[in-house]
Amino acid sequence: MSRRIARVVLDSPLPQLDRLFDYALPEALGEVPAGVRVRVPLRTAGRMIDAYVVEVAEEDDAERPLSEVESVVSDVPVLPERLYRLARRAADRAAGSASDILRLVIPKRQVRVEKAWKADAVATAPAPDARERADAVLDEYEGLIDVLDARGRAAVEAIPGVRDDRPRWTELLSAAATRVLAAGSSVILAVPDHRDLDRLMTALEASAPVDAIVRLDSRQTNPERYRAFLRTLEGAPCIVVGNRSAVYAPVRAGLVAVWDDGNALFSEPLAPYVHARDAMLIRQEQEGSALLFTAHTRTTDVERLVQHGWLDDVRARRRVLPRIVLSSPQEMEQPAQRVHSGAFTAARAATADGPVLVQVARPGFSPTLVCAECRAPARCAHCGGPLGAAHRGAVPVCGWCGRSARAWHCPSCSSTSLRLASSGSERTADELGRAFPGVRVIVADGAHPVETVSAKPALVVATRGAEPLAEGGYRAVLLLDGPRMLQAPDLRIGESCLRWWSNAAALAAPGAPVHLVGVDGPIGRALATWTQPAYARAELETRAPLHLPPATxxxxxxxxxxxxxxxxxxxxxxxxxxxxxxxxxxxxxxxxxxxxxxxxxxxxxxxxxxxxxxxxxxxxxxxxxxxxxxxxxxxxxxxxxxxxxx
CATH class of the missing domain: 3.30.70 (Alpha-Beta Plaits)
Incomplete structure (x- = not known):
């Protein structure tokens, strides 16, 4: 006699349980579809454990001893076969467990949300004029429409600048999503952080139906996240917008696109540590959807795929380049000078017309202190962390353990005097406020988030990645602390600095000067000529003989x-x-x-x-x-x- 069995994947972090287990399905449970949540006994642990049904089959050997499925938690199939295959393949590539990936993707069950969910919801198709506007934006890029229609793969160099008070890269992604959605397929758009997510949502709401946009955000509540996840299980096409975990959304995607894949936020900090870029590559290989890597720069990982011919190199038909002005360290009037005289003059002239962006390396007032006598770095006596100051005359505080160093003395020369060694965003704003009397100064960093600024004259001092969007674009951009950024202990610090500076330069108004202070060499030339792919290519060639990633x-x-x-x-x-x-x-x-x-x-x-x-x-x-x-x-x-x- 035959019997029904369920092959399940257990929700367990133990590596020895990372495989499919067979359980007998009792007749009392009725029909059990694949993908549902169940409770099963785990004999080795003597307890019940949550699991997902991957497959339901008939077994001829009814005498084989099998434990029975205890209960069906929910009849909603939250684990489609395509999602399990993606999680299994990504986990195998990273030598990890598929359950660890599923735990990141499938939210906890919300009973009220599940009861209110309607599986027959249908999204509204985009309006015809929205499709025409989308095609007009896509036509600005050579061959991009052909890549989308043929479901190809491409690395797209986004056009820098701001148009209609929105970054132009948001127009690119929303146009590609609108075209694919109009063809009847779903879309996945992944961005690094909530700032990019909000800006992309604004662009999508202007071109796509609101009920077709699904937001997957870590800031959502559990019911909101579960409701959005259930929407991705429907057959109606939709546009999924989110952070790194959005690449696993269980939709039938016709396009998967990522913005700024070099951002460290795309790296998963939890096991099995699968980068969102790698998950996208696996998904495209399995499902055959279109794949786009879009950015103002080019990572060495993407450039390696371009060199192998796996990705097409798509650029704008008419390149629009920012006006970059370099000032080398030799051109600085004083060794410790932060702002070149030419950049200072350009900022003073630009503040009469609108906002000016000043990018700095670190937040705070003075992130690091040194001994006033011997210039040795000031360290915490408890943990050895660097000491910093919140403002002038403040008690030094350790940046690691947070302890105050009221009775600090230098272990090298026994001096008790400290000196400010670096300038953070708040100290830079304080100094520029005295140099630009009557001009409004705005600080934008992690402690002072600012999303947008008006077109009124202002000095916006922002840390990298926290630059707000200016109405009409910034009238000038000053990129400070370049030499300090390049000294970070990171094998890819040159690539990261080029990405930070390029993203800031892309916020400038047409024709506005962008001053890179104190940096020359290959990185400065790549920014000045806007040839970031060439820099990535040279970096990749340097890494290959040394067997450094991504060459190996x-x-x-x-x-x-x-x-x-x-x-x-x-x-x-x-x-x-x-x-x-x-x-x-x-x-x-x-x-x-x-x-x-x-x-x-x-x-x-x-x-x-x-x-x-x-x-x-x-x-x-x-x-x-x-x-x-x-x-x-x-x-x-x-x-x-x-x-x-x-």
């Missing part, structure tokens, strides 16, 4: 010494170069952990991920069975590490 992939293996050694020994059986493994080396803690790095080519990615995942499962099951009771340090694996962590 890098995996981190961390844990107890014996566990890491066993994982490395398993990797040595693969056809990897002799210098593929770096380490292991001790980690600076008291637990006895060690760390190793593994460099490998993309072609060996599947084998390396499978081997490392098997090592993680073996270590987890070994601890469970008591073979290594003294080893309480779990083995952790992370693929595709970020450069700052390297």
């Amino acid at each position: 992939r890098v995996a981190l293996v961390e844990g107890a010494s014996a566990s890491v050694t066993r994982a490395i020994d398993a990797l040595r059986a693969l056809p990897l170069p002799s210098d593929a493994v770096l380490g292991p080396v001790p980690v600076d803690d008291d637990e006895g952990r060690v760390r190793a790095l593994v460099r490998f080519e993309y072609a060996a990615g599947a084998a390396v991920a499978t081997t490392l995942r098997a090592a993680v499962v073996a270590e987890a099951t070994g601890r469970r069975r008591g073979r290594r009771q003294n080893n309480r340090i779990p083995l952790s694996v992370r693929l595709d590490m970020l450069d700052p962590e390297l």
Whole structure:
């Protein structure tokens, strides 16, 4: 006799449970569709656990001992087959668990929202004039309409500037989404933060039906997020707009697009640490949707795909370039001068006409202090963190532990005097307020969020990424602290600085000067000539001989010494170069952990991920069975590490 069985994926972080389990379906449950939430017994733990039904099948061997599904939590299929395949493939590539990805995508159940949800809702098609306006915007880019219609893949260099008080990149994404939605397919648009999300929503609401726009935002309440997720399960096409987790939205996407993929917010901080860009590439490979990477700059990851011919290089038919003015360090009148005389004169002239943007490196008044006698960095006596000041004459405060240093003395020269070593946004605003009497000064940073400014004369001092949108664009842009930004301990700091400066320059009004102070060389020339893809290409060529990402992939293996050694020994059986493994080396803690790095080519990615995942499962099951009771340090694996962590 045959019987019905359900193959389920358990909602558990344990690596040894990251597979499908068979459970018998009792007749009392009736029809159980795939994708629903269920409760099943876990015999090894002696308790009930949540799970998702991936597949329902008939089994001929009815004598095989199987546990039965306890109950169906909800009859809503929240896990479509396409979402499970995407999560499974992304987890396998990152040597992680599919349940960890599903936990990020599927919200917790809200009973009231579920009862009020209507599965037969139908979105309104865009108006004909909206489709014509969208085609007019897309026609500004060479071959972009053909890429969308053929469901191709492209890296699009967005036109800088502001039009109709909106960044032009928002017009690009909203036009592409409107065209694909009018063709009857859903769209996924991913942006880094809430500022970009709000600006893109404004552009979409002007071109697409409001009931066809679905917002997935981390700032939403649980009912709002669950309601939006249920809307993505409907058959009616929609436009999904959100942050990094929006790339997993369970729609039948005809277009997946991301804005500014170089932003660090697209990197997932939770296991298995799948970058939104990698998830988009996997999704496009599985579903065959159109794929767009749009930005003012070009990351080395995207440029590698362009060089391999996997992405088309799409640019504007008529390039509109900001007017960049460089001032090298040799041209500065004084060694410690922050603003070049030419930039100061341009800012003074521009404030008579409208707002001027001044970009600085850090927030606060003075983020770091030094000894007034020997110039040694002032450090906290408790944790060694840097000391900073909230304003002139304020008690120094540690930037790490927050303790006040009232009786500080220099360990080098025993001096008790401190000196301001750097200028944050508030100190810069204080200095510019004295230099520009009668001009309004606005501070925009994490502590003082400002979304928009009017066209009235003002000095807007903003940290990178927090620049507000100015009505009509900024009449001048000053990019300060460039040399300080380039000194950050990051292998991609040049690429990041070019992205920060390009995004700020794109907010300038047509013909407005953009002054990059104190920076020259390849980065300055790339910004001045607006040839960011060429800089990414040169950076990629430099990284290839050194086996640095993204030329190669890098995996981190961390844990107890014996566990890491066993994982490395398993990797040595693969056809990897002799210098593929770096380490292991001790980690600076008291637990006895060690760390190793593994460099490998993309072609060996599947084998390396499978081997490392098997090592993680073996270590987890070994601890469970008591073979290594003294080893309480779990083995952790992370693929595709970020450069700052390297």
